[in-house]
Amino acid sequence: MASFKDIKGDEWQLVLTVGSVADVKRDTDINLAISSKDAAWVEAIFSNDGKFVEVLWVLCAPQAKERGVTPEAFGYRFGGDTLEDAGNALAIAVADFFPRSRIARALRDNWAKTVTAAEDRAIAMLTTTGSPSPTSAPESSDVIPAG
Template sequence: MMQKFVDRKSNVWVVDIDSTTLRRVKAIAGVNLLEFVEGDLVERLSHDFLLLGDILYAVCKPQADQQGISDEEFGQGLAGDVISDATAALLEGLVAFFPEPRRRLLQTAAAKYQSVQTKAMELVQMKLNSPDLEEEILDKLRSELDQVTSNGSSTVSPESLESTPDH
């Protein structure tokens, strides 16, 4: 089954990985997609959306050429939820490239990675929703401000601020 994603312009892109696709991605994006198996490619893609866009364009280039869509126009279609949909399609396409039983191992690894990503986002959300977060940030700012003023780096004292007339 071929993986697909729909960009912001409603273009449907088929992610079909074969050896020709692997060579094209390496030539255009400078990335060996087989690093997915033992390298850090998945982690890099989760942080580097420009690299992800280059890889996706290289994967979909025959379709883009057929439709007269440039790499810049392709990139304009990648934003928001499209990024996660396209990433999922790319990972699923890579998994589908491999024969059994390796495919099952990669499916398990991809599922584990998605689970870890989801849990990481949940932890970040919990931290952001914590009532203590604002106070922690303010405490840190107060501490840094105290260090700056106690080191004599400040040229303005609280007393001079109080005695300065408003204009």
């Protein structure tokens, strides 16, 4: 079972089910169910921390409600390390839900490379332009590196 700890040290379990995947689609417009055929959702989630935490909220809402954690308070429980740990947990949960999906396995097996590739793109943008433009975003590229 995939899990991560937030900045307060609370552990959150991530288990995908048909119902939770439907909840994510309904509440965030992210279709985790297509992960067995298309990796576009990976870029949609992992390139936007706000959207990523929305997905996590949907998946963790029952646990949060038991703990008395509101959606706003949930968002305050994430920093850089916890986002990375939660991303790894989500990659594992997706791979567990889609055990025969090559994309899901690649995401799980290459999570560190995926994070590094995203960081490399950001560094390249910063070193090329000096600073990010508030009106432009870096071009999208393959999220799951070959490896």
